[in-house]
Amino acid sequence: MATSATLSRTSAFFREVIADTPTDPHLEACLQCGTCGGSCPSGPDMDHTPRTLFAMIAAGMREPVLRSNTPWYCVSCYACVERCPQDIHITDVMYTLKRLAIKAGYASQSSAARAPGFSQTFIDHVENYGRSFELGLITRYYLRHRPLDALKVAPIGMGLLKRRRLDLSPRPIRQLDQLKAILERAREIDNAKSA
Amino acid sequence: MRYGYYPGCSLERNASAYHTSLMAVAERLGVEFAEVDDWNCCGATEFIAVNRLRAYALASRNLALAADQARSTNGADPAQLVAPCSACFLNLSKVDRYLEDSPALAADVNAALAAGGLHYEAGSLRIRHLLDVIVNDVGYEQIAARVNSPLRGMRIAPYYGCLIVRPGFRERFDDPEYPTSLDKLMRVLGAQVVDFPLKTHCCGGHMTQISRDVALELIRRLLKNAADYQADMIVTLCPMCQLNLDAFQESVNEQFGTNYRIPILFFTQLMGLAFGLSPAAVGIGKEFIDARPALAKIGAAAEPAAPAPKRKPRRSDQGLPLPQMPEEEQP
The missing domain is CATH 1.20.1050.140 (Glutathione S-transferase Yfyf (Class Pi); Chain A, domain 2)
Structure with missing residues (x-):
């Protein structure tokens, strides 16, 4: 018999999600009220609403959760976090699920398969230059991940160029070596923990 | 300071x-x-x-x-x-x-x-x-004292977007559901602020690159809401919101058969105009949706802009009559 209205935290997957989220997201406090899905701008396009996803996490349904497009359709607007009566860090949980989906190799198979490619292309540019480089980001992202859609974005790209709203070459920061050393050390620390 | x-x-x-x-x-x-x-x-x-x-x-x-x-x-x-x-x-x-x-x-x-x-x-x-510093440290009175070209007659939809008052990790300075500091600031500049119920709704963020349909629908809602209240422009405080509502406005028109021409400016641009600075000095001219027709209302546009091209209606009106929502016809 259930002794509480909140989620069970006994599944291994539930503990995995909590352990990989930066501060305690209070996920076990979820009442399954559905305020999150009701507040979500992309909720109707998600495979599962956040509420459903959290019940699935508690039930240990690791693979279906990590194959869901839901985390990738999260727009990071924090509307759900603001309204959650239990103060659950929903956006942070979505970030955790994205990382776990990439690690498990499921991300490229969800219906939002292009999202990880976009994130990775963005990150590559920041790691190489220290700052975002939009022209490189859109050209490489479309050529590598969505060549057929490149024509659709071309007019907007041209419009940005015409209005001098895109740099033609990246603007690397001065102390790029320092940034790279910091990021490399962070990678080592992360690897040592997950080993 | x-x-x-x-x-x-x-x-x-x-x-x-x-x-x-x-x-x-x-x-x-x-x-x-x-x-x-x-x-x-x-x-x-x-x-x-x-x-x-x-x-x-x-x-x-x-x-x-x-x-x-x-x-x-x-x-x-x-x-x-x-x-x-x-x-x-x-x-x-x-x-x-x-x-x-x-x-x-x-x-x-x-x-x-x-x-x-x-x-x-x-x-x-x-x-x-930035908005917090402008309205709370500089303050409305100091700003009012600098206004010499009030934005009289300009109808503005104040758009806050998501992250400025949500979720309040540090320095929350306004209501997370219905903030008003940008409304007050625009009134101090002499503009007429329209009610804008979607003022904290999401612009889609990076979704234009992930799922175009999801993003365009979110942008459409914001444009329609501003058009319903007959706003001359939407004023924002976030580069992502500006980009999505401005650069993708034509894509929204193509997708939904609408004809929105709502300029999207930064609040600092409006402050500059009210302080008597020239449109060029505040970066007017970088926007996709030309702001000059709207700015002509306050005499801030140096030359009249070319009239916006009329879009051809998506369907011919010769066909069978289709039910149509009256407010969807024209922005």
């Missing part, structure tokens, strides 16, 4: 109109924004999706640089770091807050920063959004 300034990647080029107008307005108000030397990207919403510790270390390098710079220039004042971009503001405040909440995370981040000879003590900076 002197603040540390973190412009963020967008303000370098894509939203350079925001930067240009801010600097012009700051000079009039006697506020100094000292750019953090050699800052890097805050990580946007992408970095954290792939690697947790690297994302926190990336943002923390900026905090360490800003705190060091504040110590070396004005040690007496509490160091304040101002971000004009909502996403930068959110990321920097969130990292600062989480480093304070989780000593384990702070230890890992500082171990990474040490590889670059840096260190950051959580909570040593006050991280604030």
Whole structure:
């Protein structure tokens, strides 16, 4: 018999999600009220609403959760976090699920398969230059991940160029070596923990 | 007044109109924004999706640089770091807050920063959004005193977007569901502020690149809401919101058969115009949807802009009559 209205935290997957989220997201406090899905701008396009996803996490349904497009359709607007009566860090949980989906190799198979490619292309540019480089980001992202859609974005790209709203070459920061050393050390620390 | 300034990647080029107008307005108000030397990207919403510790270390390098710079220039004042971009503001405040909440995370981040000879003590900076500083530190009275070309007759929809008052990791200065500080600021400039129920709804963020249909629908709702209230323009405070509503407005028109022509400007551009600065001095002309027809209302446009091209209606009206929502016909 259930002794509480909140989620069970006994599944291994539930503990995995909590352990990989930066501060305690209070996920076990979820009442399954559905305020999150009701507040979500992309909720109707998600495979599962956040509420459903959290019940699935508690039930240990690791693979279906990590194959869901839901985390990738999260727009990071924090509307759900603001309204959650239990103060659950929903956006942070979505970030955790994205990382776990990439690690498990499921991300490229969800219906939002292009999202990880976009994130990775963005990150590559920041790691190489220290700052975002939009022209490189859109050209490489479309050529590598969505060549057929490149024509659709071309007019907007041209419009940005015409209005001098895109740099033609990246603007690397001065102390790029320092940034790279910091990021490399962070990678080592992360690897040592997950080993 | 002197603040540390973190412009963020967008303000370098894509939203350079925001930067240009801010600097012009700051000079009039006697506020100094000292750019953090050699800052890097805050990580946007992408970095954290792939690697947790690297994302926190990336943002923390900026905090360490800003705190060091504040110590070396004005040690007496509490160091304040101002971000004009909502996403930068959110990321920097969130990292600062989480480093304070989780000593384990702070230890890992500082171990990474040490590889670059840096260190950051959580909570040593006050991280604030530009709008907060403008309305609460400079204040409405000081701003009103500078207005010499009031924006009379201009109907403005004030658009806050998501991250400025939500979820309030640090320095929440307005209501998360229905903020009003930008409304008041626009009234002080002499404009007429329309009710804008969707003022904190999401512009779609990066979804234009992930799922175009999802993004265009979110943008359509905002444009329709502003058009329903007969706004002459939407005023924003975030480069992402400006880009999505402005550059993708034609795509929305194509997708939904609408004919929206609503200019999207930054609030600092409107401040500059009300202070008597020329449209060029506040970066007018960078927008996709020409702002000049709307600005002609207040006599701020030097030359009349060419009339907007009329779109051909999607369906011929010769066919069978189809039910149509009356408010969907014309913006």
